[in-house]
Amino acid sequence: MMSTLEAVRISRGLTQIMLARAASVSQTTISLLESGHSTASTASLDAIAAELDVPAALLIPPAPPVQLLHTMKESVPARVTKRITAEFTLAFLRIERLLPVTRHTIGTPDIEDEPASAQAERLRLQWAAAPGGVLDIVTMLESHGVICLRRDLSGTRVNALAAKSGRWRALMFIDPRADAEDASWAVAHELGHLALQEAMDGDQEDRAEEFAGEFLAPPIRAPEVARRRCRRR
Template identity: 35%
Template structure:
């Protein structure tokens, strides 16, 4: 028997993930908006005929709509957003949250019957209250993972080896860099906006790891704390402070060299210099003005090598092998239709093959 309440949650979640309003789904499915509203309120069960129509309109298999969706608040309390701007429409935010949940369902499906590789270290909860400051949490995590002094060479590889699932997706807005989630009993997941520069992507990933480790529930200072965590994790004060002491606005060539060594942006190095009292507030302001004059506030000179996530690509490859390279069957296991699956997941396999070829 179909669970009307569960179907109602999934219809609304998938609709919102597409960025649609109820009227958009009504038009696409050739039903009334009132009918959609009653479905999403759980007031009307979806018969097989209408289930097929709604699923076709949303471009998802009916099996997805019959999957139990998140019960109010349980999933969203563990979602963390890294934004360039605090201003975002409710519709955009719900679309990103819906995409995150659907991605988790797909990756969970792709993980079925695939042997996991034991890791030397795992990401764990490290509440900030037990360490006193976000920088102390970052230092403790580096120590727990036996990281040597100096820069983190391959952050994506490090996080994936710690059980963090990472996937690049178009989040539908340049205002959002990433979103992360870690429901109880499940692996942590980070969706990162496609086409970020490598230095911004690395900082964003470290920022999200800070959330995952420190913030099981939202808090007022969580963004500041996640930034502090990211700065210390990627560029520890004990290593960086001697290099930034006495920095002046004439030393952008030095910043460019440090960027390539530490694999972080010049803007982050300037922020670290201010946070560590290596430069004064007026010097920090001068640095920011100079960055703006150079047009470097969004994209800086000096290209860092991209780091390619490999875990989810490995799951896709394993499922293709299990299913005799039947993409339709693998898409069904991911609770997706074949065409969207090809568009979003098959390029991961190509990227993995390209990365492997470069390494060899």
């Protein structure tokens, strides 16, 4: 689990050595603080906080646990994954302070080996989604407790990423540079990760794609087609 200090440091684009030099402390001090194996003097903590431009009190409490659900491609550098994890960690910290009771309402699979498409249909029913395609998936997610934020996802090779902290708290990062259609699909894909997390295995990305297709644009059932024809007469 990433510490609050590590998350803030990474979000500022600093290495441990860079921060240690700027704050006039040793790299060992930074390393031990980030791993939770040491405490710093008030003077050292104040110096570190000043360099990071945050209150010293922010660096003391443990950070919330963060789990990225997307399997990053092998070509994505580890430093990019760390940067995104740090940004999720800080976002969850802010949410704990501003919206402490926010909980998502995404159910988990209760049928073993249930197809991803069936789980998508089940979630649409649970959320009382209107028949046909989803026109605004971001608004839908936020109305059910998934907080969506615009974040630069450069280097990740995706247009959206989801993470959870604990059982009932979820965040979605959406790249503001993505066009609306690509962003909607990416968000639906990440929603698949959140909905299917308890049943994911090696083919999780394929299952998330299957979920996204069914959730965004479910096939029109025969009775629904008949009803639409009647309404047009």
